[in-house]
Amino acid sequence: MAIKTKYSDSFFQSLNKLTGIPMSKLKSYAKENNPFNILEHPGVVDPNDRQLEKINKLNEFIASYNVLKLDQENEKITFKSPNDSGKYFASLLGGVKDKERFLVAFLDNSNSIIELRTVSQGTTNMAVVYPRDILKMALANDCSSIILSHNHPGGSLRASNEDVALTQRIVDIFRPLDIRVLDHIIVGGYSFSSMAENGVLPSNKMDVANYDPIELTAAEEEQAEYISVDEELEL
């Protein structure tokens, strides 16, 4: 049977990381065969005991994962409101006090998450965001919209002037590409605030797009209206 799929080096590296089978063996076998036969019939690559144990565990995981994935098929996260996105980001950034992290969720046209990426990880009071990195990730994900989020290690939920300016610059960069910036969630402690909900999300005005790095410094500790997040998050 002809092999339709061409597997990348990165795929063989991944399989090597998980099973310990040398890349040369994996690639050599895959020249004429489907590499997944290795998982079903490990004998074809003559694994040692340790590698065999790892292959068996990987098989067991994949089988259980597929069953769970089917069960959770309808529980895929879709952002329908600022509350949905706030809970999601608070579950990832809640309680982070030692550094400022800036995350971007890339969404499809039904507002389901395609991928989440950390675009910057700074010190307790500063992070640098490179718009061109966000742009590259957005194009790679072929997304329809994005949601920005970062934490204030000091716990403030107020969007600073810098936060608004940063968001405006990202809106300006993405607008010509028809990629909408739906919200910017600020997480402080285990709570969050939504710039869209608070009416401070910049509009789609077309300014001159500026791709220079953006320095995000610590926000004021002034508290704004916020939404509490229960310990048990329901997304």
Add this chain to the structure above:
Amino acid sequence: MTRQMIQNVKQENVIELMCEVLELSESSEKKVAKAVEKLGIQTFFTSIDALDIDEVEKDRIKALKEVIEAKAKSLEESEGGQ
């Protein structure tokens, strides 16, 4: 046993197996388990980058994601070709 309880047991089993496959440290195991419980298994795999764990461990989770996605694609192709 309710449907939700069955699903929780399945999820615990998947988390346990995943941690064994990935050979994560104890603290990372806890973080991964908490993230899967909060986000669900599918969203967990789209949110790896945000996990507060070692880059090396993150790379192993990304490797696992790549293998399961390639396996699913391979199955789709073989079923589509029949």
